[in-house]
Amino acid sequence: MVNNVPRPPTPVNEPVLGYLPGSPERAALKKELDRQSSEVIEIPCIINGKEVFTGDVVEQVMPHDHSHVIARVHMATKANVEEAIQASLDAHEMWSTMPWEARAAIFLKASELLRGEYRAKINASTMLNQSKTCHQAEIDSACELIDFWRFNSDYCRQIYEDLQPPVSPSSMWNSSEVRPLEGFIFSVTPFNFSSIAANLPSSTAIMGNTGVWKPSRNSYVSNYLLMRLMMDAGLPAGVINFIPGKASMVGDTVLAHPMLAGIHFTGSTSVFRKMWRDVANNLETYRSYPRVVGETGGKDFIVAHHDCDERALVVALLRGSFEFQGQKCSAASRAYIPASVWGRIKDEYCAEVAKITVGDPRDFTNFMSAVIDKKSFDNICGYIDRAKADPGCEIVTGGGY
Template structure:
């Protein structure tokens, strides 16, 4: 058999379709939505070569129409966690030994399937299951997931090509092995792309995976598994289970072959997991890799030189696209008094034009929050704000959960920059604003840095380049993704690697080679062609 050094096709970001009236993509996704709504899905777990169904079925419903049943998935038990681990370990040797270009081809084919025949299906599943409008679904479940698969294949090839220098008479080599054991992917509801990338990235590098998605994302997770299977992913490489978190964690974090976790979710859960891993560290064959992206309390800092219209657009899009349920969503804003009147007026104008409702109506900008628990949590913040004499509801403030979990885009103006909604992660369509005097700008920079435990995203709006440079330096640890004159959301794979530090995670930058290094264990090989035949060195010779 002949071998060679192979070049991955140069990745290009997947073009975002617009879904204009009458467009083919609009008609295709409408048909896919109708198909999903006309039948009840029966979604199994995928363990090894089996599709497993149980006696415990969990109902799936659109968050914007919670009386409608999309179908059911089959919930597992501890038995299925153990079975998934065994399947992953059984598949590991053959998968790790498969030449890397063949692993890459599977995921590149999956990307093309998503870009073509599965595009409408994955978008419709995301729209219905996670209540995303067509555009938000397109940039997530189609484009970003496609980009993750294509760019990660390119990064993998570039990593493998990195080799050490060799002295005369020696050949030094680096092997990039997968981790020893299995990887646990614990994925969130809010991005289908993240939920797909967390198991796919380590799998591409030769690892085998136990994948547990959020229950509210199962519909689109199942479509991605359909894509992977059609692309030729071998049985047991990615094992998809639906099991209660503590049940899964109790088994996985006590298993000797646990090699790492790829996580996106809440800070509290991640810290709990980290503690469990630490307590069990003596049980593992290797020190597990812990990679996580968690919460955010993302800021928009506005300088007196900023353009009010640009700020208003950044706030409305940054805070209220996908109902503020992005880890990167603008949640707190600091606006100078000289601009506040103009910004407030423009934000109110924009929000008066925003429609809210189900995803099936493409004129709706805002849809429902993910479930009843989120609805109650977010509405409680709004109710508390309404009762406070230190807070003014500038826009929105209403909600209705009778048909769907709908909460109006809400803007809260606070008198105290340490008020709860300025500090705590809400994860919903609530933007808190503090208006400051321009002369206090330097102290506001410190307030931005010190208010939150998080450090995920943030932005500065300013026309003064000296101010932009100063803020960029002063807030270098306050945001892993920092935006200048733009909203703090919308990171693109290959352009803005995503992740934050502090309580926002390990900052391992999904969408870059930095993340892939975490799923590799390098072995250095030195081969000496003519070994010495005596232990001595020249310095030992007598004068």
Template sequence: MMNSIPNVPPPINEPVLSYAPGTPERALLKETYARMHGEEIEIPLIIGGREVRTGNTEVQVSPHEHGHVLARYHKAGAAEVRQAIDAANKAWKDWSNWPWEDRLAVFQRAADLLATRYRPVLNAATMLGQSKTAHQAEIDSACELIDFLRFNTHFAQKLYSEQPFSGPGMWNRLDHRPLEGFVYAVTPFNFTAIAGNLPTAPAMLGNVALWKPAATAVYSGWYIMQILMEAGLPPGVINFLPGDPGPMTETILGDRSLAGIHFTGSTSVFQMIWRQVGERIDQYRTYPRLVGETGGKDFIVAHASADPAALATAIVRGGYEYQGQKCSAASRVYVPQSLWPQVRELTLGMMETIRVGDVSDYRNFMGAVIDRKAYDKITGYIKHAHAADDVEVIAGGTYDDSVGYFIQPTLVQVQDSAYQLMCEEVFGPVVSLYPYPDAEWEQTLQIVDQTSPYALTGAVFSNDRAALLQADRALRNAAGNFYVNDKPTGAVVGQQPFGGARGSGTNDKAGSILNLVRWISPRTIKETFAPARSYEYPFLAEK
């Protein structure tokens, strides 16, 4: 035992590599992508540090080449879930008592492994399995996940340093204990970084986790698990459990030792989980912590003073990067009629140059949407827009699934601000735009606030400070991440803590200390140095 109070290395956001022609990172990523493309791997469960093969398997394919199988993965059933719960509870007894600096060192090492040797591997896995371009993979599976690992260890030390005042003759302390039980981490397909963060953030604080990756992101999840194990994560701390969500969740929610849920996914699923936990609340050892980031119908609203070029760029980047499959993606846009002709020309000019296709071709700005279900849903919205009155598809509107699930970036102009594409989450490369009368700026702000049940991200464009103040007040509760003269995507760990309220989740701000607070159960310790030796107080004296 060392007599020291160590400091976690100060976090710095991981630099984004360019992958420009001639750079070494481009050559290495292309080589790694080609090698991994030529392999079909088998992915087992990881329970208690052991590989488990159930024989009940599914395949993961490349969305931009859906005939190409990347991996065959084994699926957990109820028996494997119960094994994982037992393994997690067993690991908790030791892991929860590790010195905090030793726990955090595991994740610091994982960050360095990812920043170096595993960087091209996880980026290639994200490109192959989730159809991200090299740039989108770099800012996600490399930089953001590295940042989560490094910044969260820093936030953990800061949290442990939070201690109460002590009066004369006593020493008051806070023991920031992990939760008593296991955390169920349910992760999405669209961000590899989120898949890595949801199980690791609680684990840093001494918790244990059952991790269910999305079926369409098991491939990249497998490599995250390899990084964690190589970094020294003890067996059972995080158990990797691909499988069907319904039966798995039913088994997990029925276990007495469920202590928390860390979730990113659809609003309807999170509400169903919340409801089921509530129905069983008397069965649990403790009240489970429910932390969720769910849907969004993210907006851009422009004032007449807005910069047309900046606004058009925000629409294109915010709406179409990663095929619009970001929970923060710009999905509904409000532009004053006086500005619309210029913004339309600039936006359409940019969209005409966008290439869509295989992400191994670095000239492509967009890849494919994630799977058949997403493709059918998104194209259904486009078909409705083509057929609807008072709606004009002014760009894109075409699609092709013969090789991959490709949808052209689509811009729809509407005359009714309540048209379904202005209200419903699409989660694809479809942006709806409503040109509003310039004189109705304040009324439009009210429409933006009231149109959607979500409140995740939003952006306002204006060079008029008074208008910005109006928008800030009117939209204060309409977005958990609010952007001024910038697209509503691209939150950076440690800089823009991410999360929304209303129908978008519990707003526990991933990428900040606020999220980590949810994964501790503080114990107050009061030590008195000179205890009282009589029950009597001075006021009891007669005179």
């Protein structure tokens, strides 16, 4: 037994690399992009630490090059989902009784792997799989996820420390034990942030929970590589089970299971509402009350004051509206600008929009690339068509497709 009070390293934000011409990080990323572009990988389910190739295969293509296949993904069957649930339940006692600092150490190791040998690999997969530019991949799949793993390890310590009773009566010593949920966690993750995809299953795991991870159908490649990274960092078998599969089948199977203990979700409002309804309808089935945590789509906006920094406003409009094709919860989908300010910045704004370059993210001069899939493209076209048909709308930039 070690007589100490463990304290993980004080977390700091990971510096964002610049990928300037001639820099070593740019050369490494370019090399990795070429390597990944030249291969088609097989992506299995990962159940109890083992790769499961089901034979029911779908192809994953680059959103910016629909003819370029980058992966063949083996989709889970209902039996595979049930096996994954059982694997997480079997791993629960081992993982939940492991000292918290040992669990945290695995994810701190993962953060070190990501800031080193895995950085180019994960960034390249995010660029090819989700059509992010170099900078957008760097701030997401590298820096933000490194920060998640560093800060979550410290938050874990804070939770265990801060929940201790501040006072014990005479001749007594009160203490609190923070226990993981009894059952398994279902993590359902989005395509738009590789960091969030890995954070949802791993943040619950740091606290001693085990579970099933269903990645988005549009980010199988980057998410699979992140699963492999966590395994390389020492994640034991069964703690997180990686299950690509048809959303309706996976969801129905998981939500009907009596040992469902929680849901960790980021995605669309409609899907989250359905999951919540299904949980409510199944309450008589569950051993406990599942904790439901979700983040859904929002409409971000910009409000400009009459004496604002007008150059900063133009930059905010450009970056907020067009970075990663506007596929972020923080994307600026509307702006409230005084008429006097708009009159002064309109020409500059329109001129800057005209300079935006769109294309393959492997060309580092491009500011934008493709939206994630045809459904997203059709939604955007619908907004454009409605704006054109509305006599109250003035289209100042764009308007074509």
